[in-house]
Amino acid sequence: MAQLLRDQFSTLLTQVAIFEGFSLEELQQYSDKAIGKSYTKKQIVYLQDEKAEWAYVIQRGWVKLFRETLDGDEAVVDILTTGQIFGDTAIFNDGCYACSSEVVEDAVIYQIPLSVLNAHITTNNKLALNMLHNMSYFRKKQTRELEHMKVQNAPQRIGCFLLQLYKPRTGPSALIHLPYDKILIAARLGMQPETFSRALLKLQHETGIRIQGATVEIDDISVLTDYSCSSCSSTHPSAEC
Numbered sequence: 001m002a003q004l005l006r007d008q009f010s011t012l013l014t015q016v017a018i019f020e021g022f023s024l025e026e027l028q029q030y031s032d033k034a035i036g037k038s039y040t041k042k043q044i045v046y047l048q049d050e051k052a053e054w055a056y057v058i059q060r061g062w063v064k065l066f067r068e069t070l071d072g073d074e075a076v077v078d079i080l081t082t083g084q085i086f087g088d089t090a091i092f093n094d095g096c097y098a099c100s101s102e103v104v105e106d107a108v109i110y111q112i113p114l115s116v117l118n119a120h121i122t123t124n125n126k127l128a129l130n131m132l133h134n135m136s137y138f139r140k141k142q143t144r145e146l147e148h149m150k151v152q153n154a155p156q157r158i159g160c161f162l163l164q165l166y167k168p169r170t171g172p173s174a175l176i177h178l179p180y181d182k183i184l185i186a187a188r189l190g191m192q193p194e195t196f197s198r199a200l201l202k203l204q205h206e207t208g209i210r211i212q213g214a215t216v217e218i219d220d221i222s223v224l225t226d227y228s229c230s231s232c233s234s235t236h237p238s239a240e241c
Contacts, residue, residue, distance in 0.1 A: 009034055009110055012059055015083030017137070018130045029120075034110045045087075045101040045109065052090030052097050054111040058082055061107020062180055067099045076187040078138075079104065079180065089135060091118050104180055149190060152232060154199035155206060157189050159228030162209075162216060176216040203227075 009031040013019045019027060036059070039045065045056060048067055056063075058081055065077040065086060077099050080086055090097050091114060103109075121128045148157050165176045178185065186196035203209065207224045210217040218224055 007031075009036070009057075009059075012057065012083065012110070016057055016085050017134045018085060018088065018127065020130055021126060030112050030116065033116055034112050036108060036110045039103040039107045039109055041103055041106055043103045045103065046097050048097060048100040050097050052087060052093075052095055052114055055085055055088035055090075055114055055117055056101070057085050057110045057112065059108040059110060061103060061109070062105040063107060063109070064102045064104045064184065065099045066102065074187065076184070076190075079184065079188055081179070088114070088117060088131070090114060091121070091131075092135075104184055148232065152228070154189075154191055154195055155203040156228045156230075156232075157191075158185075158196070158199055158203050159207065159224050160232065161185065161189060162218075163221075163225060163228060166218075166221060172220045172222060174216075174218040174221050176218065178214040178216065 007024075010024050010027040013027045013030060014022070014024070019030075034057075039061070045063065046052070046054075060082060063080045063086065065080065066074045067077060069075060078086075086101060087097060095114075117127075121131065148160060152160065162176055165179070166174050182196065182200075183193050186193050189196070191199065200211065204211060207227050208219060209224060
């Protein structure tokens with residue numbers, strides 16, 4: 001059973017960006033030292049500025065990364081799910097976590113000792129380059145999000161979020177399921193819940209989308225694209241939206 005779990009975790013690691021191009025045999029060295037844990041909603045994984053000992057890989061569920069402001073508010077940095085890693089960049093941050101992390105849906109998360117990653121960076125060029133590439137990707141992602149905050153109105157930013165959930169397929173219509181609650185989506189987009197609610201109503205009026213609970217029905221994805229992307233330097237459909 002233990003070997004089966006290690007093999008399953010090695011397979012999960014093939015989805016993780018920093019292990020791109022690694023064989024299952026190469027990944028075994030990480031799965032042999034990994035510890036899997038179940039987490040419940042609202043459980044804290046680690047806190048900002050805490051001494052870092054582990055990197056975390058999500059097998060199932062959703063995790064919120066956030067920083068606390070001086071007045072006690074939360075600034076949501078990112079929301080991650082299956083196959084994504086977090087806490088690994090503490091290696092480059094004086095050995096401390098740059099933000100806090102909280103489970104937002106029940107999750108199964110594996111821990112990999114940061115000491116193992118740190119030791120391998122100096123001997124494995126592929127791992128080092130992958131980590132740099134992953135950090136660059138998130139830097140570009142943050143730059144796009146800053147651009148959206150500057151040039152898009154609130155309904156357009158919600159539309160952009162929906163487009164990121166859209167999986168291109170034949171035909172103009174789409175059915176999208178919101179992955180987590182609307183209050184968290186509002187926080188991720190840097191909006192107050194009441195602002196989000198008003199913006200969502202305007203988006204429905206402007207584009208004709210329909211929202212029932214966590215389900216979004218879109219008759220013509222091009223209408224949403226034209227409305228949301230008109231003020232953005234990126235184009236959709238693409239990962240750059």
